[in-house]
Structure formats: C-alpha cells, structure tokens
Amino acid sequence: MNWLYFCLIALLWPFFSLAQMDEVHLNDLKQLPNGTEIALGFYNKGDLITQGFILKHGKLSPVNNSDKLFEIGSVTKIFTTLSSMMVLDKKNIPLDTSIKSFLPEDSADDINHITFRKLMTHSSGLPKYPRNIVWSVLRSPSQPVLHYSDKRLYRYLKNYAPKLKDTSIYQYSNLGMGILGHITSQLMEEDLNTIVTDEILDKLEMNNTCVGVQNVANQKVKNSWEFSEITVAAGGMISTVNDLLTFQKTVILKNAPDEKINLTLAKMETKQFPIKKNISMAIGWKVNHTKNSIYYHGGVTREHKSILAIDLEHEKGIVILTNAKGLTRKENKILKKVVFGHLNDNEQNLNTFQ
Numbered sequence: 001m002n003w004l005y006f007c008l009i010a011l012l013w014p015f016f017s018l019a020q021m022d023e024v025h026l027n028d029l030k031q032l033p034n035g036t037e038i039a040l041g042f043y044n045k046g047d048l049i050t051q052g053f054i055l056k057h058g059k060l061s062p063v064n065n066s067d068k069l070f071e072i073g074s075v076t077k078i079f080t081t082l083s084s085m086m087v088l089d090k091k092n093i094p095l096d097t098s099i100k101s102f103l104p105e106d107s108a109d110d111i112n113h114i115t116f117r118k119l120m121t122h123s124s125g126l127p128k129y130p131r132n133i134v135w136s137v138l139r140s141p142s143q144p145v146l147h148y149s150d151k152r153l154y155r156y157l158k159n160y161a162p163k164l165k166d167t168s169i170y171q172y173s174n175l176g177m178g179i180l181g182h183i184t185s186q187l188m189e190e191d192l193n194t195i196v197t198d199e200i201l202d203k204l205e206m207n208n209t210c211v212g213v214q215n216v217a218n219q220k221v222k223n224s225w226e227f228s229e230i231t232v233a234a235g236g237m238i239s240t241v242n243d244l245l246t247f248q249k250t251v252i253l254k255n256a257p258d259e260k261i262n263l264t265l266a267k268m269e270t271k272q273f274p275i276k277k278n279i280s281m282a283i284g285w286k287v288n289h290t291k292n293s294i295y296y297h298g299g300v301t302r303e304h305k306s307i308l309a310i311d312l313e314h315e316k317g318i319v320i321l322t323n324a325k326g327l328t329r330k331e332n333k334i335l336k337k338v339v340f341g342h343l344n345d346n347e348q349n350l351n352t353f354q
Contacts, residue, residue, distance in 0.1 A: 025338045025345075030058055032331060036324045039065045041241040042342075043248045043310075043317035050241050066241045067208060069219045070321035072306045073299025075244075076211065076237040077177050080192070081120045081284030083199045084184040085264045088116060091187055095120070095283075102183045108160040119180040121272045121281050123169065125162040126176040132156050136228075145231040150182065153230050170275045174234040181233020192233055203258045204246055209239040225301050235301065241319050244308055248317035251295075251310055269295065269312065291344040298332045305331040309339045318342050 029038055032055055040051045052065035088095065095117040100107060118124040132155065136147040164171060181192045188195050193211040201209050208216050212232040227236035249255070254262035268283040275281055278289045285295040296309035305324045310317040318339050324331040 025341045026053075026060060028334055028338050028341070029053070030055060030060065031334050032322060032324045033326070034058075036322050037063065037065060037068075039068060039070065039241040039319075039321045041066070041245040041248075041317075041319040043245055043252065043315075045315045046249075046253075048245050048249070050245070052241075069208065069216060069221050069238050069240060070306060070323065071221055071224055071235075071299070071301045071304035072237050072239050072244075072308075072321065073235045073301045073304060074174075075239075075297050075299040075306050075308050076233065076235050078284050078297050078308070079196050079200060079211070079237060080177055080181050080184075080233040081268065082261070082264055083192075083196045084116070084120070084180050085267065085283070086199050086260060087184050087187055087195065089260070089264070093187075099179065099183060102186065103157060103179075104154050107154070107157040110160055110162055111157060114176075116180065116183075117272075117283070119173075119176040120283050121170075122172050122176060123273070123281070124173060124176045125164045125169075125171060126173040126179070127163070128172055128174055130156040130175050143226050146226045146228055148228050148230050150230055153179070153182070170273070170281060174231070177234040178230045178232075182230055184233075185229065191229065192236075196237075200261065203256060203261065204250055206239070206243040206246055209237065209243045212236040213238070222303070224303065235299065239321075241321055244319040244321075245317075248308065248310055248319065252312060252315050252317060288340060290340065294340060294343050296336075296339065298335065300327065300329070300332055302327055305335060307332065307335040307339050309343060311343045314343075316343055 032038070034055060034057060036055045038053045038055065042049045050066035052063040053060040054063050096115045098112055099114050099116060099119065100111045103111060114124045130153070132152050133145070133148050135152065137144040139147045184195060185192050193213060196211050210216055212227050216238065221238050250261070251265055254265060256262050268285060270282060271287060272281045272283065275286070280287045280289065282295060285297060288294040288296060292311045292313060294309050294311050296307060299306040303323055303325055304321070306321045308319050320335050320338065
C-alpha cells in the first residue's frame with residue numbers, strides 16, 4: 001500500500017508543484033481586464049502542461065482553452081523571420097544583402113543601407129509605421145492596417161528619408177517586418193501564409209496556426225484585425241497554446257524533422273547588439289538578461305495580448321495568450337512580469353515536473 005501511495009504522489013507531484021509555483025505569478029494576471037480569457041502553456045525539460053482561466057471579478061476560474069484560437073500579434077514576427085531566413089537560404093541570398101534591388105527602381109537611395117538582417121533586428125532606421133498609413137486608418141478605423149497596399153508602400157519608399165542618422169540604433173518597426181514579408185512573398189511568388197505553412201507549420205504539425213486567416217478548424221477569432229499583404233507579416237497570425245508549445249519545444253530541442261529549421265533557429269539565437277541595460281537583440285527575438293537569458297516576443301492587437309518566452313539554458317518556456325482588449329501597453333507589462341518572474345525563479349522552477 002505504501003508503495004502505491006508513493007507512486008501516486010510521484011505521478012501527481014508535477015501538477016501540485018505547478019500550482020504552488022504559479023500561485024504568486026498567476027495573481028498578477030488578475031490585473032487584466034474583467035472578463036479576460038487566459039490560456040497558458042508551460043514547457044520544462046520535455047514536459048508540457050497547459051492551464052486556462054477566465055478572469056471574473058478578481059477570480060481566475062479554470063477553463064479548457066489549450067486549443068482555442070487567439071491572435072498572437074507581433075509574435076508573428078518570429079515566424080516571419082524564420083521563414084524569410086529559410087527562403088533567403090534557398091535563394092542563396094546572404095542576410096547582409098541590401099533590399100534595394102528587390103524593390104522598385106525608383107526607391108530612395110537611402111534604402112541602399114537597409115539589409116535583410118537590419119529588417120529582422122529592427123535596426124534599419126525605418127519607423128514603426130509609414131506616414132501614409134493614415135489613409136488606411138481613415139478608410140477603415142476599425143481595420144487600420146487592412147488597406148495599406150503595395151502601391152502606397154512603394155510611394156512611401158520613393159520619398160523615404162531616414163530620421164535617424166545612425167541606422168544601427170534599435171527602432172522597432174512594423175513597417176520593416178512588413179517589407180521583409182513582402183519581399184519574401186515576391187521571391188517565392190506565393191502569399192506569406194503559404195510560405196510559413198510549407199516551411200514551418202506543416203513540418204511541425206502546427207495545424208491550428210496560420211497567417212492572415214481568421215478561422216481554422218471550424219473556429220473563428222471574433223472581432224479580429226485583418227491585414228493586407230504588406231502588413232500581415234508584422235502581426236497577422238492566429239494560433240493556440242498547444243501549437244506554440246510545440247514550437248517552443250522545437251526551439252529548445254532543435255528536433256524539427258527538417259534540419260534546416262533547426263539550423264535556422266540556432267542562427268536566430270545569435271545576439272546582434274544591446275538595446276538597453278539587460279536587453280539585447282537577437283535575430284527576430286529580444287533577449288532579457290536580468291537573471292537568465294530569456295528569448296521572448298510579445299504581441300498586441302486590439303482584442304488580444306500575447307507573449308512567448310524561452311530560457312534555452314534551463315530548457316524552460318512559457319506561452320500566454322489572452323483576449324484582453326485595448327491598445328495600451330499595460331496588459332503586456334503584466335504578461336512580461338508573469339513570464340520573467342516564472343522563468344527567472346530558478347529555485348522553484350528547477351524542481352517543477354521532477
């Protein structure tokens with residue numbers, strides 16, 4: 001009988017320890033707007049666990065939502081960067097190649113210095129959004145990036161003049177990522193969803209993830225943002241916690257069936273330059289060095305907030321997807337606090353899932 005008791009304790013201990021471990025960090029999620037649904041995924045040395053909640057009047061009520069679709073916003077940029085690097089490799093185009101020859105001939109000379117690497121690391125000098133995106137916003141305020149076309153992009157690039165003299169300075173740019181996706185699509189003569197699906201999603205069996213589509217597997221994301229071919233690469237993906245845990249596992253273990261994915265993921269981890277104290281830029285990822293080196297990216301859309309973070313050294317990861325509404329940065333600061341608190345808490349986390 002004692003033997004059976006200890007076997008049961010050993011089997012169930014991961015779930016008890018997870019609940020104890022996340023007690024403090026989960027309380028931070030209660031600061032999100034009332035009614036927010038939260039899907040969490042944890043990876044630790046081969047073990048995957050999901051949790052789901054709905055926040056109602058300060059209480060987190062459990063719900064099964066590990067296969068529910070959420071917009072992941074700028075977490076899309078990780079997949080855009082990965083697929084673009086794989087396409088460039090196929091075409092034998094180095095990352096430090098100027099993008100000028102892949103754009104209309106009348107693009108401004110100041111485009112010459114912008115390389116693919118600079119687009120992937122937000123060091124191109126391009127602004128967060130182009131000035132003339134205002135026409136897309138005015139046309140459809142509820143879908144502000146839907147109508148930004150290639151014609152408007154080319155018109156902007158024709159007259160482009162960087163505000164930053166030192167273009168090595170980090171300046172986050174949705175525009176730059178949009179251009180990266182656009183050129184990648186031009187190179188393959190396919191839309192970005194097809195490229196990301198063929199290069200990554202199908203190979204990893206991430207069947208509930210796509211780019212620029214609002215419904216998958218008979219699910220539809222309500223009140224979602226729609227994107228144009230130019231803007232979709234910066235934030236147009238939808239996914240689930242289960243799919244993103246699969247991706248995290250691949251990033252950590254480099255166990256994709258296609259070795260090119262593993263090699264490209266490894267290249268993306270190379271730190272490029274510091275952004276500020278304790279934060280540096282890798283290729284596609286930001287890296288937080290406050291305690292452990294945590295590779296991460298967050299995402300914000302009008303109806304959803306998300307974050308994906310990985311501690312490669314300790315083989316741990318966490319995904320948080322929410323339908324928190326609004327366009328303030330408050331919600332993402334809460335998610336970062338939870339993520340970095342979870343992954344930097346070594347003493348607790350090293351005992352988790354043992």
